[in-house]
Amino acid sequence: MIYNLVFLLLFMLGFYTILVKKNLIKLVIGLNIMEAATFFWVMALNYREGVIPILKTGSKAAAVVNPLPQALILTGIVIGASTTAFLLTLIIEINKYANVIDLDILKGLRD
Amino acid sequence: MIFLEYLLIALMVFAALLAVIFEEELISIICLSIFSFALTALYLLYKAPDVALTEAVIGSGLNTAIFMAAISQVRSGRKNHVSREDE
Numbered sequence: 665m666i667y668n669l670v671f672l673l674l675f676m677l678g679f680y681t682i683l684v685k686k687n688l689i690k691l692v693i694g695l696n697i698m699e700a701a702t703f704f705w706v707m708a709l710n711y712r713e714g715v716i717p718i719l720k721t722g723s724k725a726a727a728v729v730n731p732l733p734q735a736l737i738l739t740g741i742v743i744g745a746s747t748t749a750f751l752l753t754l755i756i757e758i759n760k761y762a763n764v765i766d767l768d769i770l771k772g773l774r775d
Numbered sequence: 776m777i778f779l780e781y782l783l784i785a786l787m788v789f790a791a792l793l794a795v796i797f798e799e800e801l802i803s804i805i806c807l808s809i810f811s812f813a814l815t816a817l818y819l820l821y822k823a824p825d826v827a828l829t830e831a832v833i834g835s836g837l838n839t840a841i842f843m844a845a846i847s848q849v850r851s852g853r854k855n856h857v858s859r860e861d862e
Contacts, residue, residue: 670784674791681795689800689846693807696838697791700814704787711821734823741826745833752845759849 667708674701688755688765692748699744703737780820787813804842811835 674697681694710733717731759765762773787810794806811834818827 666781666784670788673788677791677795687798687800689842689849690795690803692842693794693803696807697794697810700810700834704814704817707818707821707823707826714822716822716824729822734826737823737826738829741829741833745837748838749841752841756845756848756852759852763852765849 667705671701671705674698674704686767688758688767689752692751692755695751696744696748699740703740706733707737780817783813783817783820787817800846801843804839804846807842808835808839811838 678694678698682691685691710730712729714727714729717728755765762770790806790810790813794803794810797803811830815827815831818830
């Protein structure tokens with residue numbers, strides 16, 4: 665229950681940042697917060713009592729925590745880092761072209 | 776265990792809130808690094824040391840580094856533009 669509430673709070677915080685803020689770097693920060701909130705939610709809801717999932721010979725498979733969401737989140741973190749790098753490259757190029765990263769001013773520069 | 780978990784969740788929400796409400800980009804990025812640190816400790820509590828290692832290296836180190844590189848590029852480009860207009 666508290667995990668759902670924390671996920672909702674963090675996700676809405678990131679979504680608010682993307683919708684309201686005018687600075688392009690703040691938009692990437694909001695995207696990062698949304699991403700991390702989703703990973704935290706998946707990890708917290710799939711946790712059960714057990715040991716770290718490295719099976720030794722003779723140990724039972726039911727004694728370890730679920731390793732599938734861990735593998736998915738590991739992939740997601742790496743993809744999130746590459747997405748952040750790509751968006752920041754786009755922001756640097758926009759700044760080279762227009763010399764500003766404010767969305768309100770960039771809208772006026774369109775024509 | 777339960778108390779530590781709730782403490783880390785509170786730290787995570789607080790750091791995310793600070794990262795959103797500050798207007799200065801550098802302070803926001805440092806708060807995002809603190810957010811990532813709390814998430815790393817939570818992953819360790821959830822018995823996922825491999826994910827915690829990746830989050831510590833990428834979320835807390837690499838993300839901060841590339842954000843700071845982008846900010847320095849943006850600011851130096853803006854300063855050059857202003858000085859060119861002055862001349």
